[in-house]
Amino acid sequence: MIDFDIIVAGLADSLTLYNLFFVFFGVVLGQFVGAVPGVGPVIAMAIAIPFTFAMNPLPAIAFLIGVNKGGLFGGAIPAILINTPGTPDAAATTLDGYPMTKAGKPEKAMKMALYTSVTGDLFSDIVLITVAPLVAVVALKMGPIEIFALMVFAFSIISGLMGESMVKGIAASAFGLFCATVGLDPENSTPRFIFGYFELYDGLPLVSVALGMLAVAEIFRRLSMIHGKSGATVTISKAQKKEDRRVSWAEYWSCRYTILRGSVIGTILGAIPGLDSSAAAFLSYATAKQTSKDPDSFGKGNIHGIAATESANSAVSGANLIPLLTLGLPGNIAAALIISALMIHGIQPGPLLFLEQGRLIYGLFGALLMANVLNLITGQLGLRIWARVIRAPESFIFSTALLLCIIGVYISTGGVFGVGVMFVFALLGYFMNAFGYSVIVFVIAYFLGERFELSLSQSLNIIDGEFSILLTRPVALVLFAMAIFSMYWLGFRTPKKKG
Amino acid sequence: MVAAGAILLFWVIPNHTELADSEWLQPATLPKITSIIMILAGFLHFTFPLGKVEFDWTFSKRVGLFFLIGIAGLYLMSLIGFILAAPILITVVMIIVGERRPLWLISGIILLPASIWFLISFLLNRPLP
Numbered sequence: 001m002i003d004f005d006i007i008v009a010g011l012a013d014s015l016t017l018y019n020l021f022f023v024f025f026g027v028v029l030g031q032f033v034g035a036v037p038g039v040g041p042v043i044a045m046a047i048a049i050p051f052t053f054a055m056n057p058l059p060a061i062a063f064l065i066g067v068n069k070g071g072l073f074g075g076a077i078p079a080i081l082i083n084t085p086g087t088p089d090a091a092a093t094t095l096d097g098y099p100m101t102k103a104g105k106p107e108k109a110m111k112m113a114l115y116t117s118v119t120g121d122l123f124s125d126i127v128l129i130t131v132a133p134l135v136a137v138v139a140l141k142m143g144p145i146e147i148f149a150l151m152v153f154a155f156s157i158i159s160g161l162m163g164e165s166m167v168k169g170i171a172a173s174a175f176g177l178f179c180a181t182v183g184l185d186p187e188n189s190t191p192r193f194i195f196g197y198f199e200l201y202d203g204l205p206l207v208s209v210a211l212g213m214l215a216v217a218e219i220f221r222r223l224s225m226i227h228g229k230s231g232a233t234v235t236i237s238k239a240q241k242k243e244d245r246r247v248s249w250a251e252y253w254s255c256r257y258t259i260l261r262g263s264v265i266g267t268i269l270g271a272i273p274g275l276d277s278s279a280a281a282f283l284s285y286a287t288a289k290q291t292s293k294d295p296d297s298f299g300k301g302n303i304h305g306i307a308a309t310e311s312a313n314s315a316v317s318g319a320n321l322i323p324l325l326t327l328g329l330p331g332n333i334a335a336a337l338i339i340s341a342l343m344i345h346g347i348q349p350g351p352l353l354f355l356e357q358g359r360l361i362y363g364l365f366g367a368l369l370m371a372n373v374l375n376l377i378t379g380q381l382g383l384r385i386w387a388r389v390i391r392a393p394e395s396f397i398f399s400t401a402l403l404l405c406i407i408g409v410y411i412s413t414g415g416v417f418g419v420g421v422m423f424v425f426a427l428l429g430y431f432m433n434a435f436g437y438s439v440i441v442f443v444i445a446y447f448l449g450e451r452f453e454l455s456l457s458q459s460l461n462i463i464d465g466e467f468s469i470l471l472t473r474p475v476a477l478v479l480f481a482m483a484i485f486s487m488y489w490l491g492f493r494t495p496k497k498k499g
Numbered sequence: 500m501v502a503a504g505a506i507l508l509f510w511v512i513p514n515h516t517e518l519a520d521s522e523w524l525q526p527a528t529l530p531k532i533t534s535i536i537m538i539l540a541g542f543l544h545f546t547f548p549l550g551k552v553e554f555d556w557t558f559s560k561r562v563g564l565f566f567l568i569g570i571a572g573l574y575l576m577s578l579i580g581f582i583l584a585a586p587i588l589i590t591v592v593m594i595i596v597g598e599r600r601p602l603w604l605i606s607g608i609i610l611l612p613a614s615i616w617f618l619i620s621f622l623l624n625r626p627l628p
Contacts, residue, residue, distance in 0.1 A: 167549065171537050171540035174534075177533045178529075187524050187526070188526055190516070190526045192516050193511065220569075224564075226596040227596070395598035395607070396593070396598070399607050403611060403615060406576075407627065411619070411625050423566060426566065427562075434552070434553055434554040
């Protein structure tokens with residue numbers, strides 16, 4: 001159990017002006033990039049990671065958390081204004097958000113999205129803060145065999161849930177694990193797949209792989225789609241009624257059950273690795289419509305529709321950190337990027353984190369809560385500004401993003417070799433996406449590769465040829481069985497689209 | 500995927516890993532396991548194809564073009580430095596995508612590299628290429 005003094009010290013750390021500034025900066029950046037369709041907080045986080053290298057761990061991670069939280073709301077802005085979700089999780093928000101814009105109530109819709117997003121986020125953060133230390137205690141009792149079994153189970157879930165084909169997901173996982181073996185092997189320190197480049201002794205640069213696969217691949221794709229004058233036009237009428245520009249307390253309170261239901265759905269789904277926030281948003285929307293007294297009004301500008309989607313997709317963000325902080329397993333790509341940032345700062349996420357870095361953990365919890373407050377304030381003030389931002393042409397935005405990626409990776413890796421690796425993985429990421437192989441699964445497998453191999457090695461040494469030892473490890477056996485079941489259920493039972 | 504896995508298993512792994520005095524886990528063990536999984540997954544997918552394929556050859560050539568521009572821009576940066584190479588890179592990218600508005604061209608070609616230089620080199624005191 002963590003000392004009360006450490007908890008208080010951690011929370012106090014999060015409330016320093018220095019940390020609050022980075023949380024605020026992250027929220028602002030997140031809302032900005034979330035509002036630009038196609039950019040999104042994941043790309044912003046990926047670009048920002050190398051720049052956080054020079055920072056202390058707490059402001060660095062708090063900044064990334066701020067970007068993620070800001071982006072979750074930011075994605076709703078173009079979804080509501082131009083029927084184009086800024087982020088995938090805002091796709092469901094278009095269903096009632098855009099009709100409200102057409103009805104002359106865009107500000108009302110955006111404010112509803114903001115208030116319910118913050119509420120859902122706060123709910124899952126509170127669950128995270130109360131549940132995570134308990135899960136960590138349980139996780140500490142797990143040995144290498146159990147951890148290996150857990151990782152196999154996590155890979156099976158992630159491979160099946162992300163993307164449209166379990167087989168392709170498994171292939172992407174395997175390829176990600178293979179790329180993680182580049183460099184010195186952890187057991188014997190012999191070089192593998194160096195190809196004569198001494199820069200690869202430490203393996204493929206983490207930031208190069210992440211940025212290349214996630215950011216630069218998408219930048220190349222978006223630039224290739226532009227032909228001639230690019231841009232998006234957004235107009236907000238000045239002749240709006242006052243009640244159409246605000247959300248009253250009565251309107252917000254009338255959605256309380258919808259918001260609570262969405263928050264619970266988002267929190268539960270967020271704690272399961274592999275389920276992204278768009279799944280939570282659609283499930284919450286469908287449930288809200290089914291239980292509504294006026295289901296026909298959904299899809300025509302019902303604020304309950306916005307409340308359902310935004311509370312759910314934002315509740316995922318806090319819950320995603322539960323498996324991340326307690327087991328070292330990322331729940332989604334944003335969590336995977338946070339893992340990479342922690343690793344860059346020499347911090348290994350997992351159950352020991354609460355014992356070894358308790359002050360940092362509670363500092364992060366404080367930063368999470370403050371990010372919600374700052375998200376609310378910034379969103380309230382910035383709604384009109386963000387609406388103008390999305391008018392900037394894609395040619396400028398993606399050129400900016402490309403240059404930032406180059407510079408960020410150059411600084412982080414200390415040379416042009418890392419940038420070259422980034423471009424190679426960008427091309428690889430593009431082709432993987434084009435042929436239906438999930439780059440997210442690849443990146444998560446790559447991040448976990450070293451730990452996976454280490455736990456495999458430890459497990460084999462413990463077993464030492466006596467596989468009957470597994471019978472004395474019921475938790476591991478159950479996890480292996482669940483992995484096989486999930487591969488069958490998600491791979492063969494669940495209908496998928498044919499290629 | 501089958502071809503990639505086979506190349507890894509039969510050429511890359513044997514030629515780029517070493518034997519070690521380890522009883523259970525050789526340096527090539529996990530790479531071999533993953534490449535075999537890739538081969539099996541490839542055969543499974545070939546037999547039971549699932550999932551979308553959105554590959555367009557013409558579009559991919561355009562993506563390849565931006566990849567080559569990026570590599571060329573990086574090479575140029577290593578030769579003549581960020582200050583001179585970044586504006587050239589951005590100019591090429593924006594012209595190719597069809598941007599012609601002077602305001603946005605000036606913003607991208609001059610203001611953007613200048614802002615990055617100011618932020619990274621001047622404020623943060625970190626080296627640029």
